[in-house]
Amino acid sequence: MTGEVAVLGAGMHPWGKWGRGFVEYGTVAARAALADAGVDWRDVGSIVGADTVRGGYPGYVAGATFAKALGWQGARVASVYAACASGAQAVNTARAQILSGLADVVLVVGADAAPKGFFRPAGGDRADDPDWLRFRVLGATNPTYFGLYARRRMAVHGDTLEDFAQVKVKNAALGALNPNARYRKRVTAEEVAASAVVADPLRLLDICATSDGAAALVLSSMEFARRHGAADPVRIRAVSTVTPRYPNTVLDLPDIATDSAVAAEPAADTFRSSIARAAYEEAGIGPEDLSLAEVYDLSTALELQWYEDLGLCGEGEAAKLLREGATASGGRIPVNASGGLASFGEAVPAQAIAQVCELTWQLRGTAGDRQVAGARVGITANQGLFGHGSSVIAVR
Amino acid sequence: MSRTRTPVVTGWFTGEGEEFRLLGTRCSACTSVFFPREDAFCRNPGCPGGDLEEIPLSRRGRVWSYTDSRYRPPSPYVSDPELEWQPYALIAVELESERLVVLGQTVPGVTVADLTVGMEVEVVPGVLNEDAETTWTTWHWRPTGVTA
Numbered sequence: 001m002t003g004e005v006a007v008l009g010a011g012m013h014p015w016g017k018w019g020r021g022f023v024e025y026g027t028v029a030a031r032a033a034l035a036d037a038g039v040d041w042r043d044v045g046s047i048v049g050a051d052t053v054r055g056g057y058p059g060y061v062a063g064a065t066f067a068k069a070l071g072w073q074g075a076r077v078a079s080v081y082a083a084c085a086s087g088a089q090a091v092n093t094a095r096a097q098i099l100s101g102l103a104d105v106v107l108v109v110g111a112d113a114a115p116k117g118f119f120r121p122a123g124g125d126r127a128d129d130p131d132w133l134r135f136r137v138l139g140a141t142n143p144t145y146f147g148l149y150a151r152r153r154m155a156v157h158g159d160t161l162e163d164f165a166q167v168k169v170k171n172a173a174l175g176a177l178n179p180n181a182r183y184r185k186r187v188t189a190e191e192v193a194a195s196a197v198v199a200d201p202l203r204l205l206d207i208c209a210t211s212d213g214a215a216a217l218v219l220s221s222m223e224f225a226r227r228h229g230a231a232d233p234v235r236i237r238a239v240s241t242v243t244p245r246y247p248n249t250v251l252d253l254p255d256i257a258t259d260s261a262v263a264a265e266p267a268a269d270t271f272r273s274s275i276a277r278a279a280y281e282e283a284g285i286g287p288e289d290l291s292l293a294e295v296y297d298l299s300t301a302l303e304l305q306w307y308e309d310l311g312l313c314g315e316g317e318a319a320k321l322l323r324e325g326a327t328a329s330g331g332r333i334p335v336n337a338s339g340g341l342a343s344f345g346e347a348v349p350a351q352a353i354a355q356v357c358e359l360t361w362q363l364r365g366t367a368g369d370r371q372v373a374g375a376r377v378g379i380t381a382n383q384g385l386f387g388h389g390s391s392v393i394a395v396r
Numbered sequence: 397m398s399r400t401r402t403p404v405v406t407g408w409f410t411g412e413g414e415e416f417r418l419l420g421t422r423c424s425a426c427t428s429v430f431f432p433r434e435d436a437f438c439r440n441p442g443c444p445g446g447d448l449e450e451i452p453l454s455r456r457g458r459v460w461s462y463t464d465s466r467y468r469p470p471s472p473y474v475s476d477p478e479l480e481w482q483p484y485a486l487i488a489v490e491l492e493s494e495r496l497v498v499l500g501q502t503v504p505g506v507t508v509a510d511l512t513v514g515m516e517v518e519v520v521p522g523v524l525n526e527d528a529e530t531t532w533t534t535w536h537w538r539p540t541g542v543t544a
Binding site: 117118120121123125127130132133134135136137138139140141144147148149150151152155156196197198199200201202246247249251256257258259260261262263264 | 404405406423426427428429430431432439440441442443460461462463464465466467469470471472473474475484485486488493494495496497498499500501508512513514524534
């Protein structure tokens, strides 16, 4: 087990399509997290920004961009990029600095302003970039990969379109209770079934939107938290940032093919389940200890996949767990109490940080109408394209 | 004016008709196969490193999963914005002897309604798009029961 760090503050800019820049959203979230922590920005020793590729240079140097927007005060700076997992890498960078004694208090910020429509690769004629190639050669958008995973689950595990729709119904009901969510309206299974097919078998309401949004955390050493008067703060006990192991035999974005298993046997567990296993091992807990989970529901079917990868149920049993109501509000292990990506839409560098904000509020018991009763242990799970695992375990 | 036929990516496939094959590389030391091809280094971390030799991949495989694109993909995918969008299917195909899964578009006219997981398909030459000077060629997957 590694040491713990304290979550002193959490803050967000609400998700939506606001038509302004990511720097403004990030600054709003950072100020909210600092206010929540009761920490003056000038007392923060380090800032870590999760990059956005959509902001040009300011997006690639997000840490410095937010430091300047908040007012230069000399803090140590870092900027990290790991696609959808960027936020967890930012949290982990902050944690490493705190545990090694490089900083007492670190501000972590991620923000994005998303374009309309499908995500697309950077421009130019770049045949050496797998992300460019999958669009040029196959027109393979992100939802087509989600469609492949969904159809595979239907064929192998017997999941149905109704199961997928019920994930959306569950998450929309929770998102309706969350003031930071973009979509705050309940959805019926009939509405999911009536929405347009985007990538067979998935429909528009099975797939998460892309959003503007920002999330921030103020993390500190346990010693600083005590001196600061936070006697019983939420603590981050584990951060998993693992990569796949060769051969990776599950087709992953943005790849056109898997590794070959002809010369080396694949590991017993898949990349996605290894992400959670690393977090459990570091935290010294197991899935039976969890009060709640925030998972990356890029699609409804992918949320079911995470149930199995987190060990909430056995392989192939996710739809059964959902049908039993175990993952709904009031169930044995509520999943995406925040409303999930289904209710937020994805603001890439902010999303993994937002997952930790939700754990923080739930573990403090301040999540309002969507509060999970008696929450003590929470996990987040996420995966960034190009081989980035991300999982955070927080306790109180 | 006749167009030049050019592969959309150099060195990923070769041949015509029955002779058409996807091209990968194989490590001479550990026998790992790579598609898309690796020409510099073997990526097996347990391999001391060998020469990478070009090999044709199996012509036939089985459907691991499938989906389609009901909306026009963004650039650099090329499509005529003047024409109504025609969805096409994508298949992930498991090649048994290479023990890997390769994505590809289906031949025109085959839709998701024609496909099932586990179905046998074969690789055939296809056209991705045409512009004034060039016919950009690619690979397509076709169910072996279909001869069209």
